Each structure stands twice: as C-alpha cells, then as structure tokens.
Amino acid sequence: MRKRTNSERGFSMIEVLVSMIVMAVIMAATIIEMQPLIQQMHANTAANLILGQLRTARQLSIAKRRDIQVQFIGNNEIKLTQQPIPGVAGGPVVISDLFLNPTVSFRTFAGMPDSPDGFGNAGPVYFGGVVGGPPIMQFQSNGTFVDANGIPMNGSVFVGVANIPTSARVITVLGTTGRIREYNGNGTGWLQ
Numbered sequence: 001m002r003k004r005t006n007s008e009r010g011f012s013m014i015e016v017l018v019s020m021i022v023m024a025v026i027m028a029a030t031i032i033e034m035q036p037l038i039q040q041m042h043a044n045t046a047a048n049l050i051l052g053q054l055r056t057a058r059q060l061s062i063a064k065r066r067d068i069q070v071q072f073i074g075n076n077e078i079k080l081t082q083q084p085i086p087g088v089a090g091g092p093v094v095i096s097d098l099f100l101n102p103t104v105s106f107r108t109f110a111g112m113p114d115s116p117d118g119f120g121n122a123g124p125v126y127f128g129g130v131v132g133g134p135p136i137m138q139f140q141s142n143g144t145f146v147d148a149n150g151i152p153m154n155g156s157v158f159v160g161v162a163n164i165p166t167s168a169r170v171i172t173v174l175g176t177t178g179r180i181r182e183y184n185g186n187g188t189g190w191l192q
Contacts, residue, residue: 039103039161044184046104046159047169051182053078053098054171058178060095061139068095069138070145072125072157075107076100083138100159108158109165115183116190117172119154127155127173143178152176160185 057068057080067083069092080095106124114121123131128147133155136148144152152175161167168185183190 036164036166039164039167042101042104043160043164043167043169046100047171047182047184049098049100050078050157050159050171051180053080053096054173054180056080056096058139058143058145058180061141062143065141067138067140069136071137072106072133075105075124076102103161104159104167105162106157107160107162109160109168109185111188112165112168112185113189115156115170115172116192117154117156117174117181119156119172121156121158121170124158125155126158128153128175139178145173145175145178 054070057070060066060080060082061068064082066085069081069083071077071079071081073079077097077099079097082093082095084090084092108121108124112121120126120129125132127133127137128151134147134153137145137153137155139145140150145155147153154175155173157171159169159171165185165187168187170183170185170190172181172183173179174181181192183192185191
C-alpha cells in the first residue's frame with residue numbers, strides 16, 4: 001500500500017471556505033455596482049415604450065385614417081383608443097393599454113430644466129398648457145396631435161425612477177407635425 005503525501009491531498013476545508021468568502025464578496029460588490037445600471041435600463045425601457053406607443057398611435061391614425069386617442073392614466077399607464085367614424089355604428093376600440101415597470105413612473109425632478117423643445121415641465125405629463133393633458137388628446141389622420149377642438153398642441157411626458165435624477169427621460173410631441181422626440185437626463189440637463 002502506498003502512503004499519501006501532502007502534495008496529493010487537495011484543498012483543505014479552510015482554503016475552500018476562504019475561496020467561497022472571496023467569491024461572495026466579489027458577487028455582492030458586483031450586484032451593488034450594477035444597481036444604477038439596472039435603474040437606467042428601467043428608465044430607458046419606459047421611455048422607449050412611451051415613444052413606441054406615441055409613434056404607433058400616429059402611424060395608425062395615418063394608416064387607418066382614424067383619430068387615435070392617447071391617455072396617460074395614473075402615474076404609469078398609457079392607453080390608445082381608436083375613435084369611431086362619426087355616423088357609423090360602433091364605439092371606440094382600445095388598441096393598447098400599457099403599464100410601465102412599477103419602478104418607473106411619470107415624474108419630474110427638482111433641478112431638471114424643461115426639455116430642449118421647451119414645451120413645459122409644470123407636471124410629468126404636460127400638453128397644451130395643462131398638467132396631465134386635456135381630457136381628449138389624439139392623433140388625427142394627417143398625423144397632427146390635437147385636443148378635442150382639433151387645435152394642435154405641443155407637450156411633454158417626463159419619466160424616471162424615484163430619487164434618481166440621472167434616470168430622467170422626456171418624450172416631446174410637436175402638435176402641428178406629430179414629431180416625437182426623446183431626451184435623456186444627466187441629472188442637470190438633457191441629451192438627445
């Protein structure tokens with residue numbers, strides 16, 4: 001029978017334990033460092049969803065030759081509704097009812113200026129000079145964004161993660177053309 005020497009024994013329990021502790025500390029530090037990145041990803045996703053919803057509403061209004069109403073409900077819901085043709089049977093049809101990630105909401109941040117388009121920032125959803133927007137906001141078949149009276153209106157939708165100004169995003173709509181733009185916040189200003 002052969003005797004084992006120290007060089008053949010493998011790792012001691014202490015060495016394995018120390019290695020596991022080092023790995024746990026590295027993983028914990030990585031998770032903590034990734035939190036801001038994850039919050040930025042949530043804000044980017046929310047801005048992209050809002051941008052997509054508004055562009056979808058505009059494109060559908062042009063393609064279907066119908067008014068598409070846009071509603072911002074609560075602090076994280078966007079609803080698109082196709083309006084019926086006047087004098088034709090049938091009612092409004094909900095096209096989309098989208099909720100943003102719960103960590104992101106319609107919000108403004110203290111110290112952040114108005115968007116570069118300058119459509120106002122008195123509230124997180126601000127269209128036609130009204131916080132929350134007028135009750136009826138819609139894209140018409142020519143692509144313009146109007147109120148209930150058919151008057152084009154400009155506006156902004158601000159979103160972000162609570163208490164993190166660098167997560168600020170704003171989507172603006174130019175009423176006369178229906179142009180939709182997005183800007184990212186850096187905590188003190190806006191970048192396109």
